[in-house]
Amino acid sequence: MPLPPATSLVQRALSALELATGTEPTVSRSMVVRSAVAPLLDEPRVSAPQIAQALAGHALSLLERENDWCRVRGGDDYEGWMHAGYLTSPSGLHIDASWSASPELSLGAEVNGPYGRRILPLGALLLPGETLVDGESVNVRQASSRFPTTAEAVITSAREYYSGASYQWGGITPWGCDCSGFVQLLFALHGVALPRDARQQVLEGEDGGDDMLTAAAGTLQFFSDRADDRITHVGLSSGAGQLLHVSLGRGGFAVEQLDADDPLVARLRAQWRATRRVLPTA
Numbered sequence: 677m678p679l680p681p682a683t684s685l686v687q688r689a690l691s692a693l694e695l696a697t698g699t700e701p702t703v704s705r706s707m708v709v710r711s712a713v714a715p716l717l718d719e720p721r722v723s724a725p726q727i728a729q730a731l732a733g734h735a736l737s738l739l740e741r742e743n744d745w746c747r748v749r750g751g752d753d754y755e756g757w758m759h760a761g762y763l764t765s766p767s768g769l770h771i772d773a774s775w776s777a778s779p780e781l782s783l784g785a786e787v788n789g790p791y792g793r794r795i796l797p798l799g800a801l802l803l804p805g806e807t808l809v810d811g812e813s814v815n816v817r818q819a820s821s822r823f824p825t826t827a828e829a830v831i832t833s834a835r836e837y838y839s840g841a842s843y844q845w846g847g848i849t850p851w852g853c854d855c856s857g858f859v860q861l862l863f864a865l866h867g868v869a870l871p872r873d874a875r876q877q878v879l880e881g882e883d884g885g886d887d888m889l890t891a892a893a894g895t896l897q898f899f900s901d902r903a904d905d906r907i908t909h910v911g912l913s914s915g916a917g918q919l920l921h922v923s924l925g926r927g928g929f930a931v932e933q934l935d936a937d938d939p940l941v942a943r944l945r946a947q948w949r950a951t952r953r954v955l956p957t958a
Contacts, residue, residue, distance in 0.1 A: 707736050707748065707763040708771065710803065712796050713849065714762035716754070720745035726846035727756050728857070728872055733779060733801025736763070752860070754872040775804050778817050784837075784850075786810040797849035798837050799861050823866045825955055827894025830866050831914045838862070838920075842928040855910050858922040858929070859896065862912070868954055874898060874910040877952070884951030889917040889934055891951045899947040907949060919944070 709730045717724040720742050728750070730736060736748040739755065746763060749755045782796035789806030796802065802813060814822050823829060837850050844852030848861045856874040863870050870877050877896065884895040891897060893915030898907045911921030911932075919932045925940045932941050 705738050706766060707738050707746065708766055708769055709734050709736065709762060710764045710769065710791065711762045712794060712800060713851065714758055715846065716748070716750070716756035716758055718756060720747070720757040722759070724757065726844075728754050728846050729848050730758070730762075731800040731849070732782075732796055733803055735766070752869065752872050770804050772804075778815055780808070780813040781816050781819055783812040783814060785813040797851050799849060799864065819865070820867055825867045827892070827915075827955060830862060830894055830955070831912065831920065833865060834858075834862055834912055834914075834920050838922065838929045840929060841922060843922055843924045843926075853922055854924075855922050859910050859912065863954065866955075868956075870954065875907040877910055877954075878907045878950055881952040881954035884913075884953040886951075888913075888945070888948045888951065891915075892953070894953075894955050896952045896954060897948065898950045898952065899944060900949050901943075901947050905949060909944075909947070913951070 709732050712732050714730045715726045716728040716730060718727050730750055734751065736750055736758070738746055739749055740747040744760045745757050746760055747755065748758050780802040782798060782800040782802060784795070784798055785802065786793070786795045786809045787802055787806040788809050789803065791803070791806070793809065795811070801816075802808070823833065838853070838858055841850040841858070842852050843854065845854050846857070847853035848857035853861070856872060856877060859877060860870050860872055870880055878898045881896075884891055888897055891913040893913060895913045897911050897913050897919055899909040900907050902908060909921070911919045914920055917934045919934055920929070921932070922929050923940070932944065934941060934945065
């Protein structure tokens, strides 16, 4: 299977925003996240399980509306239900072509603007009228220079941004994430778009070898705790038999030495199923 193109979820979101600022029929089918983080739920009720998240400034396709609930699709083609309170139309944010062509990407930015003073997570976009107060952002057109598509750069970002992150089912940011959400947003920063779930991510890229202990840095390691071998966990190899992952068993981000004498690591060794190379070769 060919490697995915070097296009990130951020770039997909920008493409959706460019469409959203076009013709009126397109505007009526597009919504933009206005909250810092918006939960995507399995069903149209507030107590439903969170299956993913969408971040400020990202455009979603509106598929269906049921009272105050919207069934939406994100740039990664993942679908779910989101309360209308998290969303607005592009016109409601005064989004125009100049903003959608070159917004600022939050790297953990504290901003001030129409929604007051607030902190945006990694991967969110500053909305029109928001200015940086503290923290850091980068213009999306310069993001590829800040986040090159190399194994070393991806591993550095994983340690820099996700160290200390707690485990949260359906989460994607350092504020709380699951294993595949961590991998998806991390690689998106570096220009590689991946699907949302580990069972989908294992279908991407090329075979990375049949030995988890010698897997190359920057490859993805996949695991299963199911009798049918359906993939249930993913982590990032940093080389030399080391794995970076977000694990429920560790409560969040952890670094494992895969030949260690440790009960959780022993389970990982028994549950290993595949290594995939998703970064483009030089």
